[in-house]
Structure formats: C-alpha cells, structure tokens
Amino acid sequence: VSGAAILGLGEHRPARLVTNDELSQTLDTSDEWIRERTGFRTRGIAAADETVVAMATSAAGKALADAGRSPESVDLVVLATCSMASSIPGGAALIASALGAPTPAAFDLNAGCSGFCYALAVAADLVRAGRSRTALVVGSERLSDWTDWSDRSTAILFGDGAGAAVVGASDLDGIGPVEWGSDGTLAELVYAPTDTRLLTMQGPPLYRWATRMLPGVAEAACARAGLAPADLAAIVCHQANLRMIDAVVRALRLPPSVVVARDGATTGNTSAASVPLALSALRDTGAVASGARVLLLGFGAGLTYAAQVVAVP
Numbered sequence: 624v625s626g627a628a629i630l631g632l633g634e635h636r637p638a639r640l641v642t643n644d645e646l647s648q649t650l651d652t653s654d655e656w657i658r659e660r661t662g663f664r665t666r667g668i669a670a671a672d673e674t675v676v677a678m679a680t681s682a683a684g685k686a687l688a689d690a691g692r693s694p695e696s697v698d699l700v701v702l703a704t705c706s707m708a709s710s711i712p713g714g715a716a717l718i719a720s721a722l723g724a725p726t727p728a729a730f731d732l733n734a735g736c737s738g739f740c741y742a743l744a745v746a747a748d749l750v751r752a753g754r755s756r757t758a759l760v761v762g763s764e765r766l767s768d769w770t771d772w773s774d775r776s777t778a779i780l781f782g783d784g785a786g787a788a789v790v791g792a793s794d795l796d797g798i799g800p801v802e803w804g805s806d807g808t809l810a811e812l813v814y815a816p817t818d819t820r821l822l823t824m825q826g827p828p829l830y831r832w833a834t835r836m837l838p839g840v841a842e843a844a845c846a847r848a849g850l851a852p853a854d855l856a857a858i859v860c861h862q863a864n865l866r867m868i869d870a871v872v873r874a875l876r877l878p879p880s881v882v883v884a885r886d887g888a889t890t891g892n893t894s895a896a897s898v899p900l901a902l903s904a905l906r907d908t909g910a911v912a913s914g915a916r917v918l919l920l921g922f923g924a925g926l927t928y929a930a931q932v933v934a935v936p
C-alpha cells in the first residue's frame with residue numbers, strides 16, 4: 624500500500640438559511656443584485672450552539688461512518704479553519720475528544736479559504752509516508768461571527784458550516800499531488816483587523832486576481848495528476864462567487880460533460896468548509912459517481928491557493 628485516498632465524506636449544514644430578501648430588510652441591496660453578481664440565493668447561519676468545533680465534530684462523525692472507520696482508529700485530526708472564536712486551544716484536539724478518538728495527533732491549519740485543500744494535501748502525504756493510517760480532515764467555519772452585518776459588500780457573501788473527509792491508505796492513489804502557493808503582498812485584499820475582528824474585503828481586485836490566476840493553477844494540478852481538465856468528471860472550486868467560478872470554467876474551456884459545483888448558491892461562502900461541502904453535495908445528489916475524478920480548487924485569504932485532483936469515495 625503506497626497511496627492515499629478519501630474513504631468517506633460528511634457534512635454539517637446549519638438549519639437556518641438566510642435569504643437575500645431577509646438581508647435586504649437591513650441592507651441597501653436586493654435579491655436581484657445578489658443573484659446577478661454572486662449567484663447566491665441563501666447562506667447557512669449557525670445557531671449559538673453550532674460552534675466551529677461542534678459543526679466539525681458533527682461532520683467528522685458522519686465522515687467516519689461513511690468510511691466505515693471507528694473513532695478509535697483515528698490517529699490524525701487536521702482542522703482547517705480561520706474563524707474560531709478563540710485560537711487557544713486549537714479545535715482539532717477538541718474534535719478528537721468529542722468523537723472519542725483516544726490520542727491522535729491534532730492541529731489546526733489556517734490557509735483561509737484554501738484551508739481544506741492544504742489540509743488534505745498534508746494528510747495525504749502523511750498517510751503515504753506511513754505516519755498516519757486514519758486521518759480526519761475537516762473544514763469548519765463560523766464566518767457569521769466575523770461578518771460586519773452592516774457592510775453590504777461582504778454580508779451578502781459569507782455563511783457557516785463544516786465538511787469532513789476521512790483519508791486513509793489505498794492501493795490506488797486517490798489524492799493527486801497538490802499545486803499550491805501564496806502571495807502575501809496581497810494580504811490586505813481580505814483580512815480581519817485585530818481591533819474590529821470583522822472581515823474587510825476588496826472584492827473587485829480579488830475577483831481579478833482569482834480569475835486571472837486560477838485557470839493556470841487548475842491546469843497544473845490536472846497535469847500533476849496526469850490528465851487534462853476536459854477529462855475531469857467535475858470541478859469543485861471554493862464557492863466565493865458563482866459568477867467567478869463561471870469565468871474560471873470558461874477560461875479552462877471545460878466541455879459540458881464536466882460538472883461544475885454550485886453549492887454556494889444555497890450555502891454561501893463558507894471559506895475552508897466550502898470545498899468539502901460542495902464535494903459531498905455532488906456525491907450525495909448523484910452528480911458524480913464513486914471513483915470519478917474531481918478537481919478541488921481552493922483560494923482565499925493570505926492570499927493562498929491550492930488544488931488537487933481526487934477520486935470520489
């Protein structure tokens with residue numbers, strides 16, 4: 624056994640969905656503007672008890688059940704998040720203890736909205752190196768705590784939720800080599816100042832950065848996995864804005880056979896949770912079959928980006 628694969632997926636979506644019309648009651652915006660510029664119709668907003676750790680634990684438990692693995696078998700937990708209420712302690716060990724995983728290695732990873740793809744790359748390499756046999760990779764965010772609800776340019780975008788994957792050894796390598804990187808010179812395009820702790824974002828330059836850069840990153844990740852973008856069964860971009868995803872898909876000249884994840888339409892931008900949520904939605908709705916090859920493409924605060932081709936469990 625020398626490969627690593629995703630063995631199971633799980634998700635946690637808050638029950639409360641906030642509509643564009645609801646936002647328009649307190650913000651100078653409209654359902655029409657939000658749909659046209661972002662493709663978003665609703666976003667999930669967590670209840671008081673749906674903390675980053677609680678949502679992550681819920682998603683991770685479902686992923687373990689999906690993989691047919693016990694909590695006792697988990698020897699590594701990586702939590703990708705940037706929205707914990709407090710960063711001390713990190714959340715990964717709390718998820719492990721809540722699940723009943725005895726003494727796994729556990730750490731949090733902050734790579735903004737690329738976090739899940741970064742965490743998946745790290746866990747896959749640890750599995751391939753023989754350092755982990757059953758790894759939990761979770762993206763969980765409560766961006767509603769970090770959102771300025773009086774700022775119409777950001778409040779329409781963000782949501783809460785968690786998605787998880789179990790990664791384990793496999794004869795067939797189901798997690799392709801990662802294509803990743805960063806540009807800290809552009810950090811001020813999306814950040815939360817230490818005084819307000821509320822996200823501020825320069826939308827248009829971020830949009831241009833992402834649509835210019837991501838097609839090349841996507842092509843490189845596909846090449847590393849030995850296939851062309853047109854060979855993919857689906858593409859799962861970070862759900863920052865569906866119009867932006869459409870631009871990336873156009874630039875890649877993807878044929879109609881490639882399914883494009885559009886989970887953000889109902890879920891909003893959930894940062895590190897958006898890629899695993901969108902992947903599990905594709906699988907659960909039957910849009911992609913088990914074994915199908917899907918490109919994951921994360922990008923966001925840092926700025927950071929990361930992409931890899933995975934096989935659907």
Ligand SMILES: CC(C)(COP(=O)(O)OP(=O)(O)OC[C@H]1O[C@@H](n2cnc3c(N)ncnc32)[C@H](O)[C@@H]1OP(=O)(O)O)[C@@H](O)C(=O)NCCC(=O)NCCS
Nearest residue numbers: 651652653656660736775776779826827829830863864923
């Ligand atoms: C945020 C975003 C949706 C804004 O869309 P846009 O088409 O770029 O719109 P602009 O920011 O240029 O704003 C256009 C106009 O709409 C206004 N506007 C902004 N938000 C609005 C809202 N919610 N409702 C109505 N009008 C709004 C602006 O004030 C501006 O008005 P003006 O022309 O009078 O100045 C878009 O830039 C985006 O998604 N960017 C990328 C976000 C991203 O990548 N995030 C990833 C990091 S996690």
